[in-house]
Amino acid sequence: xxxxxxxxxxxxxxxxxxxxxxxxTDQVVYLFTSNAQKRYKRDAIEAISLPRGCRIRxxxxxMYVSEExxxxxxxxxxxxxxxxxxxxxxxxxxxxxxYFVPLRWGTIAASSVDGSxxxxxxxxxxxxxxxxxxxxxxxxxxxxxRTRLMEVLGANHPDNGKSAVRADPVALESPDDESTDWESVxxxxxATGEFPKQRHYRVSTLTDNDGTALKVDDEGRFxxxxxxxxxxxxxxxxxxxxxxxxxxxxxxxxxxxIEFIGKATIEISxxxxxHEIAFRAKDVSRNQQTGIVVSPDGEGVGVTLEIxxxxxxxxxxxxxxxxxxxxxxxxxxSVPGLAAVDDRWGWPTVAVAVGVATWGVLAYFGTKPFSLxx
Numbered sequence: 001x002x003x004x005x006x007x008x009x010x011x012x013x014x015x016x017x018x019x020x021x022x023x024x025t026d027q028v029v030y031l032f033t034s035n036a037q038k039r040y041k042r043d044a045i046e047a048i049s050l051p052r053g054c055r056i057r058x059x060x061x062x063m064y065v066s067e068e069x070x071x072x073x074x075x076x077x078x079x080x081x082x083x084x085x086x087x088x089x090x091x092x093x094x095x096x097x098x099y100f101v102p103l104r105w106g107t108i109a110a111s112s113v114d115g116s117x118x119x120x121x122x123x124x125x126x127x128x129x130x131x132x133x134x135x136x137x138x139x140x141x142x143x144x145x146r147t148r149l150m151e152v153l154g155a156n157h158p159d160n161g162k163s164a165v166r167a168d169p170v171a172l173e174s175p176d177d178e179s180t181d182w183e184s185v186x187x188x189x190x191a192t193g194e195f196p197k198q199r200h201y202r203v204s205t206l207t208d209n210d211g212t213a214l215k216v217d218d219e220g221r222f223x224x225x226x227x228x229x230x231x232x233x234x235x236x237x238x239x240x241x242x243x244x245x246x247x248x249x250x251x252x253x254x255x256x257x258i259e260f261i262g263k264a265t266i267e268i269s270x271x272x273x274x275h276e277i278a279f280r281a282k283d284v285s286r287n288q289q290t291g292i293v294v295s296p297d298g299e300g301v302g303v304t305l306e307i308x309x310x311x312x313x314x315x316x317x318x319x320x321x322x323x324x325x326x327x328x329x330x331x332x333x334s335v336p337g338l339a340a341v342d343d344r345w346g347w348p349t350v351a352v353a354v355g356v357a358t359w360g361v362l363a364y365f366g367t368k369p370f371s372l373x374x
Contacts, residue, residue, distance in 0.1 A: 029083040032163040035194045044087045045303045049202045053216035060118045064163040066156040074113040081108045088158040089192050098158045099146045101188045102128040126175040129184035138191040183237045190239045199246045199268045199301045201236040221308040224281040234275040236268050245269040246301045250277045253291040281311045
């Protein structure tokens, strides 16, 4: 299998101090979600709707995690490992074998165990296309993927009650173009018949006003600068006919930090399109964590997404904040010059100090020296 170069590579863990070390760091962690519950189906859609670098959390009970994976999960040795998120289609009465739709590659950002609950945070990366460039039929392609997966999973697979497994890489199509790969995933999911009302949309990029794409930090957050404008870009794709209008609303976790410019809704009335939502990061007096929420009108037509943001106050304000203390200090140190009228440096020193202090205060409070709201 050709694994995408853009995914983070596995981290190696030393053996000093008798620490546990994974037996094979080239193996992949396979993380399955399924059609067994609505929550699990939403996890699948959320995993393919978030922008690259954001995080999603999966939860498993101990019984669903393979035994050889459990110890590394608790000790944190999975952090940095490549993982593949898959959607497992199962019959509640086991009238047919489960079949699997690969969704997206990721990197394990954190793992923990709380009682019998196994939690994992995944940084999402490349989409995993299911269909070959020649356009194979969905059924034959998915059957082939199941066959190849079963060869590497052995007894640890969803039919045997295992949904989190570590195994050798499986041969799959190589990710190519992010947009077309996402469309391939959407079409494969739609072919399962598990999402009849779904309007598939994703947040593709977050850009500044010049169109430069922003990247997330190691915690999956986008960093914005106060008093700057940005654009959130969406794509939607639906394989079947669209004969109605579905509305998706965009809002801020904190309206004091984010201000939308124009309409903050998306109307999906066609099979495919792109959209932009413009907004402005408001003035803040300190770094502030917030987020943008994307939520559909109506049940079953989409998932609610949260895009984490950190707003930082601007460079001028940082300089101003750092200069206020020294400037005011200089002002007070120069006060003795007032008593020495004959000292030709007294008054000039005071004047300079007062000027610097005034500039700092005005810059910090946005030229409103008597307003603390900025």
